[in-house]
Structures are given as C-alpha cells and as structure tokens.
Amino acid sequence: ADDDVIEYFTNLIAEGQAASQTYEVPTDASMYKPTDDSVTDYGTYDFIIIGGGVTGSVVASRLSEMENRKVLLLEAGTFADEEFLRIPSMTAFLSTSPVQWGFKSIPQKTACLSLINQRCSGSRGKGMGGTSILNGGIYQRGVPKGFDYWAKLTNDPGWSYENLLPFFKKSEDFHHNDPTAPADLQYHGTGGYLNVEYVMPRNPITDIFLEANKELGNPIVDYNGPSQIGATIFQLYMKNGQRLNVSSAFLDPVMDRKNLEILIESYVTKVNIDKNDKRAVGVTFTHHGKTYRANADREVILSAGVFQTPQLLLLSGIGPKAHLEEVGVEVIEDLDGVGSSLQDDVINQMVIFKSNYTAKSTPMEQQIQQYLDGRGPMTEVLSSQGVGFFQSQYETDDLIDLELISATTSASEFGRKYMSMRAETYNAIWGNATSGMAINIANVNPVSKGTVRLKSNSPYDYPLIDFNLMNDPEDRDIAVMYEGVKRVMQLMKTSAYQKYGTEFLANPIPECLSHELWTKDYWYCFLRHTSVSAYHTRGSCPMGSDPKNGAVVDNELKVFGIKNLRVIDSSVMPVTMSGHNTGTCIVIAEKASEYIKGHHK
Numbered sequence: 030a031d032d033d034v035i036e037y038f039t040n041l042i043a044e045g046q047a048a049s050q051t052y053e054v055p056t057d058a059s060m061y062k063p064t065d066d067s068v069t070d071y072g073t074y075d076f077i078i079i080g081g082g083v084t085g086s087v088v089a090s091r092l093s094e095m096e097n098r099k100v101l102l103l104e105a106g107t108f109a110d111e112e113f114l115r116i117p118s119m120t121a122f123l124s125t126s127p128v129q130w131g132f133k134s135i136p137q138k139t140a141c142l143s144l145i146n147q148r149c150s151g152s153r154g155k156g157m158g159g160t161s162i163l164n165g166g167i168y169q170r171g172v173p174k175g176f177d178y179w180a181k182l183t184n185d186p187g188w189s190y191e192n193l194l195p196f197f198k199k200s201e202d203f204h205h206n207d208p209t210a211p212a213d214l215q216y217h218g219t220g221g222y223l224n225v226e227y228v229m230p231r232n233p234i235t236d237i238f239l240e241a242n243k244e245l246g247n248p249i250v251d252y253n254g255p256s257q258i259g260a261t262i263f264q265l266y267m268k269n270g271q272r273l274n275v276s277s278a279f280l281d282p283v284m285d286r287k288n289l290e291i292l293i294e295s296y297v298t299k300v301n302i303d304k305n306d307k308r309a310v311g312v313t314f315t316h317h318g319k320t321y322r323a324n325a326d327r328e329v330i331l332s333a334g335v336f337q338t339p340q341l342l343l344l345s346g347i348g349p350k351a352h353l354e355e356v357g358v359e360v361i362e363d364l365d366g367v368g369s370s371l372q373d374d375v376i377n378q379m380v381i382f383k384s385n386y387t388a389k390s391t392p393m394e395q396q397i398q399q400y401l402d403g404r405g406p407m408t409e410v411l412s413s414q415g416v417g418f419f420q421s422q423y424e425t426d427d428l429i430d431l432e433l434i435s436a437t438t439s440a441s442e443f444g445r446k447y448m449s450m451r452a453e454t455y456n457a458i459w460g461n462a463t464s465g466m467a468i469n470i471a472n473v474n475p476v477s478k479g480t481v482r483l484k485s486n487s488p489y490d491y492p493l494i495d496f497n498l499m500n501d502p503e504d505r506d507i508a509v510m511y512e513g514v515k516r517v518m519q520l521m522k523t524s525a526y527q528k529y530g531t532e533f534l535a536n537p538i539p540e541c542l543s544h545e546l547w548t549k550d551y552w553y554c555f556l557r558h559t560s561v562s563a564y565h566t567r568g569s570c571p572m573g574s575d576p577k578n579g580a581v582v583d584n585e586l587k588v589f590g591i592k593n594l595r596v597i598d599s600s601v602m603p604v605t606m607s608g609h610n611t612g613t614c615i616v617i618a619e620k621a622s623e624y625i626k627g628h629h630k
C-alpha cells in the first residue's frame with residue numbers, strides 16, 4: 030500500500046483508541062426519550078422485527094426472501110461498518126464506544142467480587158449486527174447432545190443436532206485457509222452468507238497450547254465436527270482478516286430488496302397488544318425525538334437480545350404478575366418465565382504465568398500492510414486461537430463444561446479498566462510483572478441462574494440484571510472452575526510450556542489472605558473475586574413445552590398466551606450448548622425463519 034493508506038490507518042487507529050479512552054458509556058436509555066407527546070402512524074407491515082443484531086439480521090434476511098411480504102426491522106443503533114470497527118485487534122476499544130449499550134449487573138455476592146462495586150459487565154453491542162459488532166468473532170456451533178436436549182424439552186425433533194446440521198451448513202462459507210488446522214469438511218458448508226476462516230499466520234502461542242494438550246493425551250479435533258472434546262484452533266467469522274458482523278454478512282447482499290425496510294436509530298418501547306384477543310398488533314418506538322406506532326398484520330418478532338427482549342416483554346405486560354404489579358405495569362399475560370432464568374458461563378482470566386516467551390513485535394506500518402493483505406496481528410481479536418473443551422468430573426449431562434482458552438496477556442491501566450477491576454486486586458496479581466501467558470478458564474455448563482427485571486415501568490431505565498454466577502447451593506459451578514485451575518497448572522507443567530520456563534505468578538490477592546495460600550479455600554475465594562460473566566449470556570426467555578415450568582416460548586418460538594408474537598434470539602436457549610453462542614443464535618434464526626415461512630407463504 031502507498032504511504033497515504035498507511036497514514037490513513039495509522040491516524041484511524043490513533044483516533045479510535047483516543048476516543049475510547051474518553052467515552053463514557055450510558056447508564057440508561059434516556060437519549061431515546063421523545064421531545065413531545067405526539068404519536069405518528071408509521072404504517073403497516075407483515076412482519077416487524079425488533080433489533081438488528083445477530084438473530085434479527087438473519088431473520089430479516091430470510092423473511093424478506095418472501096417477495097410478497099413487507100418486513101420492517103427497527104434497530105436502536107446505526108450501521109456499524111466503519112473501517113475502525115472492522116479491525117479485529119481494535120475490538121477491546123469498542124467496549125467503551127457508541128456501539129456498546131454498557132449494561133452492568135446489580136452488585137453481586139458470589140462472583141465479580143473484585144470488580145468495581147461488585148458489578149459484572151453485561152456487554153452488548155448496539156447497531157446493525159448487534160453484539161457481533163464487538164465480540165470475539167469465534168464461530169462455534171455447540172455440542173450435539175445439547176441440541177438433542179432442546180429437542181426433548183420442546184418435544185420437537187426439529188431442534189436435534191442432526192436436524193439443525195443442514196441449517197448450520199446453509200449459512201456457512203467455510204474456508205480452510207490454514208490447511209493444517211483440524212477440519213472435518215463434511216460438517217462444513219460453503220457458499221452461505223457467513224464467511225468462516227482462520228487467522229493467518231497462526232500465532233505461535235496456539236501451537237504451544239496444542240502441543241501441551243497432545244502431551245497430556247488430549248485429542249486435537251474440529252470442534253464444529255462430530256466430537257468437541259479436545260484441543261483445537263478457533264474458527265472465526267471474518268472475511269480476509271476483517272471483522273464480518275452478522276448484519277454485513279446476511280443483509281448487505283440483500284439491501285436492495287423492495288420489501289425490506291431497515292430503520293436505524295429507532296428504539297422500541299413497547300409491543301402493542303390487543304387486550305381482547307391477546308394478539309400482538311405492532312410496536313411503539315421513538316426515532317429522532319418523535320414517537321411512532323407501526324402495525325404488524327402478521328407477526329411481531331423480538332430479537333432485541335438477552336437483556337432487552339425480556340425487558341420489552343415485561344414493559345408490554347407479559348411476565349411474572351407480582352413483578353409487573355410491583356413496578357406498575359398493567360398485566361396482560363402472567364408468564365412466570367420471562368427474565369427468570371438468565372444464564373451465563375463464568376470465566377477467569379487472571380490465572381497468569383510468567384515465561385521467557387516473547388511475542389514477536391511487528392512495527393505498526395508492517396502490521397497495517399499485512400492487515401491489508403488479510404493477515405497478521407491486526408486480524409486477531411484474541412492473542413491466541415488455541416482452545417480446548419473438556420468434561421470435568423462434575424459433568425453429569427454428558428455435555429461439555431470446561432473451556433480452556435490460551436492467551437498472552439499484559440498488565441495495563443486500559444486492561445484493568447476494561448475488566449473494571451479494583452486497582453488493588455489487579456496490581457496485586459501482577460506484582461512486578463508486566464506480561465505473561467494465561468489459560469483462561471470457563472465453566473460452560475453452569476447450573477446457577479439469575480434474572481432480568483425492570484427497575485421501573487419506564488423503557489428508558491436499563492433493566493436490572495442479576496447474573497448470580499456460581500450461586501448453586503452444591504457449589505458445583507465453582508468446583509468446575511477449580512478443576513479448571515488444576516488442569517491449567519498441569520498444562521503449564523508440560524514440556525511444551527516448560528521450554529519457555531513457564532511458572533505460575535504466585536501473587537495472592539489481598540481479599541483472600543485469610544485463607545492458607547493455594548489451598549482449595551484460597552482458590553475458591555480467588556475464583557469468586559476475579560471470575561466474571563463470559564458473555565455467553567442466554568436463557569432469559571427459554572423455549573420449552575410448558576409455561577408452568579418456566580418456558581416463555583414454544584418449539585416454534587411463539588410466546589405462550591399471546592398470538593402473533595415470537596422471540597428469536599439468545600434469550601430462547603433453554604440450556605447450554607457449551608460455548609460461544611453466535612453460531613447457535615444464527616441457527617436459531619434460520620430454523621425459526623423456516624417455521625415462519627411455512628406459516629405465511
């Protein structure tokens with residue numbers, strides 16, 4: 030590239046990083062408040078989709094394939110396809126930028142204890158593409174047994190892995206651009222909207238991780254193939270080393286469809302329901318200071334994500350009666366499950382090792398040059414692409430409950446702020462060290478559940494989020510994490526890591542000094558203080574067959590008790606699929622679109 034292009038990217042990166050340092054994330058949605066009381070009719074559509082995130086983008090793309098059906102998609106944010114947002118290595122800076130909603134949990138008692146005010150982050154993307162604007166880009170489908178369990182819960186074999194596989198393949202365009210990466214090609218699709226590829230060249234840390242796993246006898250697998258147990262290399266939805274958010278992937282190619290309207294900067298405040306026959310008839314939303322009402326002849330589809338979908342149901346009078354009465358919302362349908370079974374995985378990124386491994390540093394100019402060729406450090410969201418999925422001794426459902434992610438890490442004020450960790454704890458862990466290696470530990474099949482509730486009956490208040498991580502009475506969730514710590518210690522003892530003189534950074538945190546160091550009690554204390562939500566948030570409006578057992582939607586994702594209303598997003602996942610859930614969200618949207626198209630040809 031010529032000097033102008035290099036200079037352009039150099040400035041873009043400097044400006045993007047600087048903007049992120051000073052940006053304050055909002056603490057409520059008051060920026061969407063209308064400036065007067067008037068309500069304008071926005072017109073009538075067949076389908077109205079709320080939210081242009083991962084699932085909303087796929088649903089809009091598939092429903093607008095029916096040329097005779099008018100589709101309106103309402104998204105609170107804007108299009109998020111600027112150059113800076115497409116650079117994978119800039120992802121961390123997006124967490125303090127206008128594409129971030131900035132949700133935080135209420136103060137927690139069993140995890141996130143060393144975070145400021147004991148509040149876990151509830152990071153969510155705002156804009157077309159939703160959370161895929163700022164996520165890790167990891168493409169993982171989930172454990173087949175997990176989906177088979179969904180099928181059982183809903184009495185619908187359509188949700189079994191075998192029956193979902195064609196949908197997974199349909200949306201994928203797999204590129205085996207790292208030919209030595211494990212890939213079971215018959216499980217992958219080509220020609221779909223979602224480009225899937227590997228970071229090139231492979232980060233040397235990834236190879237160290239794979240070698241260490243081989244030494245311990247762990248298999249090397251394609252985690253999107255038939256078996257997930259073992260170590261592997263992340264597959265990413267990126268295109269030529271650039272971030273590909275799900276809106277760019279599924280909607281950019283179909284933007285010229287006359288029957289698809291996308292209205293950005295539109296904040297939905299309510300689903301309008303005809304009380305006589307409990308039927309969703311449209312939505313109310315604000316746009317540039319004015320209030321509008323749009324009508325849906327056929328269906329309203331909630332794809333507002335795991336926190337805002339239950340928030341909107343509650344604001345619309347659908348949810349646990351006692352809670353609605355408490356906050357002053359008129360009850361339309363008493364549905365206990367709404368917001369009542371929030372789940373997230375728990376992750377710890379603070380078990381750090383010093384070593385004499387030094388990452389090769391590449392001058393910025395060369396990084397930009399490589400990026401323009403679709404390669405190199407700027408194409409990496411994560412410092413390594415090595416990952417392993419395992420069953421701990423506590424895994425009783427034959428799913429997968431332990432994920433170990435290889436990483437390099439370094440101490441910085443930005444890193445501390447990104448985690449929102451108290452300085453005292455962060456500095457104690459790092460001591461005099463400034464960089465190291467880590468293997469992040471996640472429990473990806475926890476049993477603990479939390480809630481999403483309304484703070485008030487105002488749509489401009491953020492919802493109250495309570496993750497309740499590692500809060501099960503039997504302490505199974507924390508026991509899995511502790512087993513993860515022990516496995517990480519074992520991995521670090523392998524010759525693959527010992528070649529680099531890898532050694533645990535044994536600096537205790539002040540909060541846990543009353544426990545004998547490195548005993549189980551100390552580690553439990555450490556894990557509760559420094560473990561956080563893993564951003565695999567799900568389950569706030571689960572699918573199932575009986576609303577009395579907490580289900581909010583049926584097998585076709587229709588809300589129990591209300592006609593013409595569906596939830597299609599991460600909220601509906603009834604149990605884990607053991608990992609990163611964008612791929613799963615895409616398949617949920619593909620499958621649900623098929624049901625809708627079957628009904629409304």
Ligand SMILES: Cc1cc2nc3c(=O)[nH]c(=O)nc-3n(C[C@H](O)[C@H](O)[C@H](O)COP(=O)(O)OP(=O)(O)OC[C@H]3O[C@@H](n4cnc5c(N)ncnc54)[C@H](O)[C@@H]3O)c2cc1C
Pocket residue numbers: 079080081082083084085103104105106151152153154155156157158159160161163164165166167168169295296297298332333334335337338341564565566598599600609610611612614
């Ligand atoms: C930091 C981070 C990293 C992650 N990394 C990965 C990863 O590497 N791989 C992976 O598979 N998963 C990852 N995830 C998880 C994944 O991104 C989410 O599970 C997925 O995006 C959920 O999709 P969704 O459609 O349910 O919601 P979203 O993608 O969040 O979409 C919801 C959309 O609705 C809009 N909206 C909300 N309320 C309203 C309203 N009232 N009116 C109008 N619009 C509204 C939002 O602005 C948003 O665009 C990560 C998540 C985070 C936070």
